[in-house]
Structures are given as C-alpha cells and as structure tokens.
Amino acid sequence: MSQKLDRAEIKKVFDVFDYNGNGILSLAEIDRAVIELYPHLAKDKPAIMRAYKAADTSKDGFIDLNEFGRLIDLLHYYHELYKKFQQLDIDGDRRISYVEFKKGHDLMGIKGRSDKVLKAAFDEIDTNHGGYILFDEFCTYAAKTKMLEYPE
Incomplete structure (x- = not known):
C-alpha cells in the first residue's frame, strides 16, 4: 500500500476494523478485519502478528488511530516478506x-x-x-x- 491515505480515509478504514467501536483495536479485531478486507493477507498469520507488534508503538497491546496507518503499511510490508520467506521454506x-x-x-x-x-x-x-x-x-x-x- 505505497499510496498514502489521508487522515479521513484512515479513520474510515479504522472504523471498519473497530468492530466494538471502542476506539482501539485488539489483535482479534485486526485478524477479523484482515480476513474480511484483505483476504490475500489472511493466511499470513506470522506477518499479521509481526505488523501488530511493530505498529503498537505505545506497547499497550492495542492499536489506536494514531498507530493505525503504520499498521496498514506494515501489514503489506510483512506480507511481502512472508511471501519471500515461503519461497525459501520449501517444505x-x-x-x-x-x-x-x-x-x-x-x-x-x-x-x-x-x-x-x-x-x-x-x-x-x-x-x-x-x-x-x-x-x-x-x-x-x-x-x-x-x-x-x-x-x-
């Protein structure tokens, strides 16, 4: 996702991820949204986990709106790395x-x-x-x- 989203677009996507509407995203909400919105990323659980941990700059276990744009970028970055990893992982x-x-x-x-x-x-x-x-x-x-x- 090289194209940068503006703040309003990020908020709109964040609200889709935020199933319970509490203004923060748990790993479960992120996983669910990825499955629904980015099905090509859904099978890459290690990439999702790595993106979630790296985006959680506050280290509180949740992704807030300020961390969300980074999460989206990292989901795509780690997905690309995971594809390379899978090419090497023959078995x-x-x-x-x-x-x-x-x-x-x-x-x-x-x-x-x-x-x-x-x-x-x-x-x-x-x-x-x-x-x-x-x-x-x-x-x-x-x-x-x-x-x-x-x-x-």
Whole structure:
C-alpha cells in the first residue's frame, strides 16, 4: 500500500476494523478485519502478528488511530516478506533449514556460492542458533539489509 491515505480515509478504514467501536483495536479485531478486507493477507498469520507488534508503538497491546496507518503499511510490508520467506521454506514448516537456505539464498540477496560463505550467512541470520531461520529472524535480517523498503 505505497499510496498514502489521508487522515479521513484512515479513520474510515479504522472504523471498519473497530468492530466494538471502542476506539482501539485488539489483535482479534485486526485478524477479523484482515480476513474480511484483505483476504490475500489472511493466511499470513506470522506477518499479521509481526505488523501488530511493530505498529503498537505505545506497547499497550492495542492499536489506536494514531498507530493505525503504520499498521496498514506494515501489514503489506510483512506480507511481502512472508511471501519471500515461503519461497525459501520449501517444505512449509514455517522455518528455513540450511538445505532450503542454500537452494534459495539468492532471494535474500546473499552473494557467494561456497558452502563456507553460505553457512556463515545462515548462522548470522539464525540468531537463536536453533538450526533454522524463523520468520522473526528473517524479518530482522531483512530490515538490517534493507531487503525490502521498510515503511516510514
């Protein structure tokens, strides 16, 4: 959603998300609205969760109108990242093994083909050292390397 909405348009969409009309959005309301309004994003639960957490700048567990425009931008940003993540996650287990990483490392903009270079890159991204790249680790790497343009 590269096109910026004006404040009135943001308020109109916010009101659609705000099912109970209390002026703040819970994760459940966001999830429900995404399913109804953005069905192409609905299956990307990790992306929705990541956008929700990143947009909640007040850290109160809710998205208010001031945070809402950022939420919409982040939903689309993390959706794009999740699509890349899914391309790498060949077996669909929501984590990228080293074998999957080797097959698709070019999608992440990683140069080099030697096993040593690729293993070092994999280990750098796998910050919890679990032997797999998780979506959160993938997002951290993407932000650090500017894999996709992060919304302002």
